[in-house]
Amino acid sequence: GAVVSQHPSWVICKSGTSVKIECRSLDFQATTMFWYRQFPKQSLMLMATSNEGSKATYEQGVEKDKFLINHASLTLSTLTVTSAHPEDSSFYICSARDSAGAHEQYFGPGTRLTVT
Amino acid sequence: SQELEQSPQSLIVQEGKNLTINCTSSKTLYGLYWYKQKYGEGLIFLMMLQKGGEEKSHEKITAKLDEKKQQSSLHITASQPSHAGIYLCGADEGGKLIFGQGTELSVKP
Numbered sequence: 001g002a003v004v005s006q007h008p009s010w011v012i013c014k015s016g017t018s019v020k021i022e023c024r025s026l027d028f029q030a031t032t033m034f035w036y037r038q039f040p041k042q043s044l045m046l047m048a049t050s051n052e053g054s055k056a057t058y059e060q061g062v063e064k065d066k067f068l069i070n071h072a073s074l075t076l077s078t079l080t081v082t083s084a085h086p087e088d089s090s091f092y093i094c095s096a097r098d099s100a101g102a103h104e105q106y107f108g109p110g111t112r113l114t115v116t
Numbered sequence: 117s118q119e120l121e122q123s124p125q126s127l128i129v130q131e132g133k134n135l136t137i138n139c140t141s142s143k144t145l146y147g148l149y150w151y152k153q154k155y156g157e158g159l160i161f162l163m164m165l166q167k168g169g170e171e172k173s174h175e176k177i178t179a180k181l182d183e184k185k186q187q188s189s190l191h192i193t194a195s196q197p198s199h200a201g202i203y204l205c206g207a208d209e210g211g212k213l214i215f216g217q218g219t220e221l222s223v224k225p
Contacts, residue, residue, distance in 0.1 A: 004158075034212060043204060043217045044159075093158060095213070105213055107151075109158040 002028050004096050006108035013084055013115055020080045021111045023094030029074040030096035034105065035067075038091040050077040074099065084115040118143045118209045120216035128222045129195050137190045137219045139205035145185045147208030152201050153218075159204065162190075197223045 003026040013019050023033055031052045036044040048069055049057040056069035066088075068080040077096075081088055091112050095105040119142040129135050139148070147166050151159040163172045165181035165188060172179050176193045192199055200223045206213040 032211070041220075044215045046212060046214060049212055091156065095159075097211075104161065104164065105149075106161070107159040110156070112156065 002026075002096075002098055002104075002106040004094065004106045004108040006092075006094055006111050008111060009109060010112040011114070013113070015085055015115055016083055018080055018082045019084055019113060020078055021092055021094075021113070023077045023079070023096065023108055025075045025096040025098075025106070028096075028098045028100065028106075030077075031074060031099045032097045033071060033077040034095045034097075035069060035077075035079050036093045036095070038093060038110075040091075044093060047079075081113065084113070086115045089113055089115045118207055118214055120205055120207055120214060122203075122205055122216035122219050124219060125217065126220040126222075128224060131196060131223050131225050132194055135192050135195055135221070137203050137205075137221075139188045139190070139216055141186045141207055143186070145181065145188070145207055148181055148185075148188045149206040149208070149213065150179050150188070150190050151204045151206060153204060154201050162203075192221075195221075195223045197225055199223055 005024045007022045033050040035047045038044050047062045050069045050071040052071045058064045071077040093110040095107045121140045123138045149164050150162040153159050163179045168183040168185045170181045178191045181188045202218045204218045205216045
């Protein structure tokens with residue numbers, strides 16, 4: 001089946017630094033990828049829709065200048081958390097929709113970000 | 117925007133017992149997804165329902181979508197410890213998935 005990977009799987013960074021998280025579709029092309037964040041014991045909250053070759057669409061309340069998204073190829077989207085603060089600590093999950101397939105979204109394993 | 121309400125929020129059952137998780141939408145559903153998640157891990161796709169009255173089964177898990185396409189249920193028969201985890205329903209809203217708050221299932225051996 002379709003596989004989505006994320007890198008890194010976990011990262012610890014200091015407050016004020018930036019962190020980049022990669023999301024790759026390994027065996028299919030994805031013109032659209034999605035970024036979610038999940039706090040402990042809570043559901044997934046959609047942050048933004050990443051479109052290959054164009055600007056990302058952010059959900060209401062998500063700061064686009066803080067969470068930079070780049071979807072430079074059909075298999076890679078990146079999320080950069082800029083000037084990270086402890087409140088940005090969370091579990092970030094990406095998903096990818098197969099451009100050639102139906103409506104299923106395939107999810108990555110997630111990235112645990114801890115900002116100290 | 118669409119909202120999904122899941123019930124119950126958490127559930128503890130004895131191994132071997134049946135259970136049902138419900139998902140109610142504020143709007144008509146055009147695609148309803150069920151996923152399972154172990155805490156701190158990614159989502160495992162279970163089933164997708166699109167048509168009113170549709171029912172799908174996989175192993176001991178059955179998902180249904182009502183005729184009005186505003187409610188879905190996930191039923192597990194003869195639960196096992198391997199069924200433990202967080203169950204999430206998701207709705208297709210213009211190509212993006214919006215999730216319910218999740219139901220945390222614990223199965224006591």
